[in-house]
Amino acid sequence: MKFSAFFIGVGGEGVLTSAALVAKAAQKEGHFVRGVQLHGLAQRGGSIPTEVRWGDVSSPGIMQGDADLVMAFEPLEAARAVHYASKEKTSFVIDDHEYMPVYANLLDVPYPPMPEIVRRVKPFAKRIMVFNTTKLAKKEFGTPVLGDTMMLGAAVGAKLLPLRPKSFREVIREDAPRMVSKNVKAFDEGVKLGKRKLTSGL
């Protein structure tokens, strides 16, 4: 067994924290974990790719086209993750919250609307699920940051991230930098969202 999850979003969005939670949850379930966390230049508002793998794996990075799951915390970045994705095996979970890059203005390249992003990603996806977790988190908890935790929950609830909710609750309690109970709650809300999406078949 091996599983490869690719996380992508914008610096400052909490991509690193989310990926770290997944790595720890996988470790909690006794898996052998590998992955890549880039730091440095990439932290300042650029796109942040992070990789977490577990099972019978050696390479820290995911092979081109070989991700089982892409967690895109920003729609435009979902399109950039196609390098790691393929029609045969990759599921995409996308937060629809746009983070406009300054280069859209500067270089006069308009930000593509969501349907266009889905169209571009489709040839590389077995399945695409779009959530509005950032917006929901802002509404329910008053902070967009918890949208990431909620999206992890959604991926678990939709059975696209094969780890147990209980493991996440434990690592959040042990490890979340702040707002522990809110994080757990956001995760559980996400699980419900994911389950609903799965049963509704959308």
Added chain:
Amino acid sequence: MSVLAKPNSKVVLLGNEAIARGALEAGVGVVAAYPGTPSSEVPITFSHIAKKTGTYFEYSSNEKVAFETAAGAAWSGVRSLTAMKHFGLNVAADSVGPVAYLGVKAGMVVVVADDPNGWSSAQSEQDTRYYARMFKMPELEPSNPQEALDFTKQAFKLSEEFHIPVFLRTTTKVSHSIGTVKVGRIKKPIRKGKFVKDLAHYYNIRPHLQEMHREIDAKLAGIARKYGGKFTKEGKGTGKVGIITSGVSYEYVRESLKTLGLKPPVLKLGMTHPMPRKEIEEFIKGKRAVLVVEELEPIIENYVTQAAKGTNPKLAIHGKDLLPSYGEYTMALVLPAIGKLFKKKTPDFKAHSRKEAKAIAGLPPRKPVFCPGCPHRSTFYAVKQVFGKDTIWAGDIGCYVLGIFEPFEMQDFIVSMGASLGISHGISRTSNQEVVAFVGDSTFFHAGMPGLANLKFNNGKSPFIVVLDNRITAMTGHQPHPGSGFTGMGTPVEEVSIEKIAKAMGANVLVANSFSQKDLVEKVKELKGKDGLRVLISRGECRLLARRQAREKGIEFPTFEIDQDKCKKCGICTNEFACPAIVEIRHKRGEEPKYWINPDNCWGCSVCSQVCPYGAIHVAVKK
């Protein structure tokens, strides 16, 4: 923290954290470093835990000083470690060679992180393995976080046994990879020692120098004999075609072989200097061909070529004919190379890449930008207003390298720490062009001061110097420097004053507030009109850090908003000031844009309200 996990537990650690844990398990007493990514998390880890573990930790003013600090500790009998990025070793190099010759008393480990692909570095893809050869130092190369821990521990032992400092060389995908690690027991550090005078030993002048050279060669031969086999791993595979590899490349080889269902003989080198000659010779004996898989320069490949001359002259040696000597390796590079050698079909990665290119064509890029509220953005903006865009902009190393991108384009060249001052001096000496040199606060202490002294010394037309003082080493994760007012262990200390240093070096110095365009423009203009050495210090705290610290105290910065009635849609705030919090909303080319400040991203620096010519930006009214 996982890095302090209980003995025998399994935890996920970053490669750099595993190095720190290994050092703790070896009872390291002194750790000194100047931050440099991809090595940064080694010192960051110690800055968090040193008080708890009883280790002495410091951020030194540069890598040379950090190396010397560690050497002094090792000479006094205290186990020490220093960590740096590959370019950091260029700075430390002047002392590394002599200390290698002189040797050490207690174990000393020098962690050097190379950065193929330049994830966290511009300038070059230099390969530290050449340094190990030049300085005659043993070098261990872990492949993953578990080995990062184990090898660090063993490096201390080796260093102490042979009285020689040891390189632990990583690359980005070792330092910044995560992995399950089984940890051992942390040893209580010994922090106190004594320097024993021994002139007969420390006398490194000829003719003793030649004697020392002979000694270090003998040490290396002894290390190859005793440890060559210990750090070399041979797989159980069979066949006449083998693979030799080291570092993270070993991980790609392993997974490629599993993917292709192959089991050839594999020789994995954990020590790449001195080379395990005996083990390599035995491995290549009777083989028809070998593939050497190593990132960057063909160091192992050249060695194997040389070794084969005596042992197996007919051996076909592959390496850089199938894999590049630039950039970073990935599964998509290693898998096809192995597939080719063993005639196995591999996925068509090139076709996938072509399909990808189509899928992402025409999307707006997301290059790294100055954070919202960054004091550098404000300074660059003001300096450009006064000097005009045709000025020569001498760049340097720090967050301000981001000034290379549009719309600023104010880093005409980036060379090395402090080089803005030396290079701009050379340009000013030979050209009549106006030159502005940018240098950061941490960089000023690291390598800027000699450049400034030289400008005064060789008195002439001087470049205009802007010190971007955000009070911290920001790019690598907010480490303190001599001007910050606290140490790497968080102890408050007297700040070293940049303005006093600049004044003592004979400069005209003005200090401006980075968050005030008016103050910046006035002072740049005033100083521009002066003769001699001119230093403008633009002072404003890193907003990312200031905001984080304020939030910890429950303080939220105000946010700003655009008055849509006053906005004339001139685009200055987005296209010239380029704050990522200010968004031009437009989903089609030619569509009438709407300008909006995303309150989630606004960190309240207020500078956009100062650059808006129509006074359309003001503090948001709390709803």
